Amino acid sequence: MFQSKKVGEGFERPGYTGRGPRASGLATRMRRLSTGLCLMAICLVLTVACTQKMAVQPKYRPLEPSTFFADGQSARHLVPDTVPRGFVVSDTLLYTGRSGQTLADTFPFTVTMEILERGQERYGIFCAPCHGFAGQGDGMVVRRGFSPPPSFHIDRLRNAPPGHFFDVMTNGFGAMPSYAPQVPVRDRWAIIAYIRALQLSQHATVEDVPPDQRQQLETGAQTP
Secondary structure, eight states: OOOOOOTTTTOOOTTOOSOOHHHHHHHHHHHHHHHHHHHHHHHHHHHHHHHHHHHSOSOOOTTOBOSSSTTSBSSOOOOTTOOOTTOOOOOHHHHHSEETTEEOSSOSSOOOHHHHHHHHHHIIIIIHHHHOTTSSSOOHHHHTTOOOOOOTTSHHHHSSOHHHHHHHHHHOBTTBOOOTTTSOHHHHHHHHHHHHHHHHHHHOOGGGSOHHHHHHHHHHHHOO
């Protein structure tokens, strides 16, 4: 009759392999874990590859050269007579500051108090750092060593037409760069209107004051 002996005492059951249900389950879990780790590694590699392609895209930056085109430039020239949507220059006086080939001596629209206030605001942002708040050419950057611009109150600029100031703001002049990218067309005209107001403020006479306000000035001057 078959007799079994305890494992550990040097005896084994016939056909015993040492693999019980617990050992078999552990092996299954190890295989699953190994498969999961492999899948995670593959996903990680694919993710890194995608991220790299998104971070380093095959593209050209502005003004970057290219060997693809014969002229060596990456950007292509616009088709002749191309006009961007919404940028049709139908009013040459408004957009160029000229009447034909001559610098305009008039404004393209009626100057109102709202426009003057807008011009004062824009002047304080873009012009005062160099030209000063009174237009004397003594702005803060000039006090720090920048080349001083001429005063708006010299005869040459007092007699200059509005189109001159528009041309300078649009194209730059001397040490002053173009402000066309920063200041829209209508804001340039608003600034010009405010410059005219500054010029008048430094050379105004009593006759320039409206009659209904002269009495207030005279009364204020007589008050001790």
